[in-house]
Amino acid sequence: MxxxxxxxxxxxxxxxxxxxxxxxxxxxxxxxxxxxxxxxxxxxxxxxxxxxxxxxxxxxxxxxxxxxxxxxxxxxxxxxxxxxxxxxxxxxxxxxxxxxxxxxxxxxxxxxxxxxxxxxxxxxxxxxxxxxxxxxxxxxxxxxxxxxxxxxxxxxxxxxxxxxxxxxxxxxAYVSDTPDSKVLDEYKITEYEYDLLIARLEPENSIEVILDGVSQAKTGRPFLVIGKHETKYGEYLKLKYSSDESIRFVGGIYDITKLNSIRYYSNIYFHGHTVGGTNPSLLEAMASNSLICANLNPFNQYILGKDAVYFSNSEEVSKVLTSIFKQDLFCKEMILNNTNKIHNVYxxxxxxxxxxxxxxxxxxxxxx
CATH class of the missing domain: 3.40.50.2000 (Glycogen Phosphorylase B;)
Known part of the structure; x- marks a missing residue:
């Protein structure tokens, strides 16, 4: 054929x-x-x-x-x-x-x-x-x-x-191979001491809601925003959060090995997508040992179920950033469950x- x-x-x-x-x-x-x-x-x-x-x-x-x-x-x-x-x-x-x-x-x-x-x-x-x-x-x-x-x-x-x-x-998705911690040096970040989102910088991906929550939380941890930002909305976001030194717009990264390593060593991975079906970046986060905080909607819930924390507004983002950490025992269980979904379903x-x-x-x- x-x-x-x-x-x-x-x-x-x-x-x-x-x-x-x-x-x-x-x-x-x-x-x-x-x-x-x-x-x-x-x-x-x-x-x-x-x-x-x-x-x-x-x-x-x-x-x-x-x-x-x-x-x-x-x-x-x-x-x-x-x-x-x-x-x-x-x-x-x-x-x-x-x-x-x-x-x-x-x-x-x-x-x-x-x-x-x-x-x-x-x-x-x-x-x-x-x-x-x-x-x-x-x-x-x-x-x-x-x-x-x-x-x-x-x-x-x-x-x-x-x-x-x-x-x-x-x-x-494929469950990620052994991650490379040397990738972190390029972005001046430390294992499990940073949070991130990876998405097209568009309103329906909850970018502003998430970043408002980051600004409110004041954790002091770097927050990486990975996605092409040379757009009208990207320029707006960079200007709005220019005074927050923890928020770093690093641009698009298309090397899947590098992305997987950055996901793997993150503390919390935010998935703000509100429209669509089975989002590829969500599966890749699950396959990369990420602790996921997702926008609360049926598309994300169908895939993640109880194996994620959720947010609907910036206050909830802030609360997650200040109260939940990847090394927590219940978080490790959620991460393992999501990895098994990649092995057996996705x-x-x-x-x-x-x-x-x-x-x-x-x-x-x-x-x-």
């Missing part, structure tokens, strides 16, 4: 969650004997046409010139190229900028789409953009032969709103097999 993966900026991952998913998924499927094509932006740092057995097709991506609008052109270019290739299944990771071109997808291939989170609920978008995203979601459902949900919550939503069944396949080997089973079951079944 030959599979084309659309919807990411490409692999190896140099951007975010869907790229990480595409990387592990493509490698895993190739090892199982599938032929896999992954579409990459033309300006991706990796410019070769093959990566560990995965065929890479670079398409022109004007996002660097046009911003978000460039993503729509990039997706169009990928679909236009796809029409000239002989593939059995198209796997779309997300639909935001590709679903408007769904009518151009080849008619003789099976299209299955990972519907991601509820993009139209993201508060960073204006009401007009949110209406567009809801429309794009409808198109994503319309032009797909099959749907994938990365959480039970998304699966229920698609059933209730569109009357569509979907296959539940979460994201995956392991990438298991997830790849679930995708392989899904692809085999839908091959040749076109319903649109």
């Amino acid at each position: 030959k599979i084309a993966i659309l919807g990411t900026r490409g692999i190896p991952n140099n951007y975010g969650g869907f790229e990480q998913c595409a990387e592990f998924l493509a490698l895993g499927l190739v090892k199982k004997g599938y032929e896999v094509i992954v579409y990459n932006s033309h300006n991706h740092p990796y410019q070769e046409s093959n990566w560990n057995g995965v065929e890479l097709v670079h398409c022109y991506d004007p996002e660097f010139k046009l911003g978000t609008a460039g993503q729509f052109i990039y997706d169009l270019n990928c679909i236009r190229d796809l029409k000239s290739r002989d593939v059995d299944v198209v796997l779309q990771l997300g639909y935001t900028s590709s679903s408007i071109w769904g009518w151009l997808l080849p008619k003789n291939v099976v299209v299955t789409t990972n519907m991601d989170g509820l993009e139209w609920k993201r508060t960073k978008y204006s009401s007009k953009v949110r209406k567009f995203l809801l429309w794009a979601e409808r198109l994503g459902v319309k032009y797909s032969d099959h749907l994938i949900s990365d959480s039970v919550g998304i699966q229920d939503y698609l059933k209730d709103k569109y009357g569509k069944e979907s296959t539940f396949i979460p994201y995956g 392991n990438w080997d298991i997830i790849v097999q679930q995708y392989a089973d899904h692809l085999q079951s839908i091959k040749g079944i076109i319903t649109r």
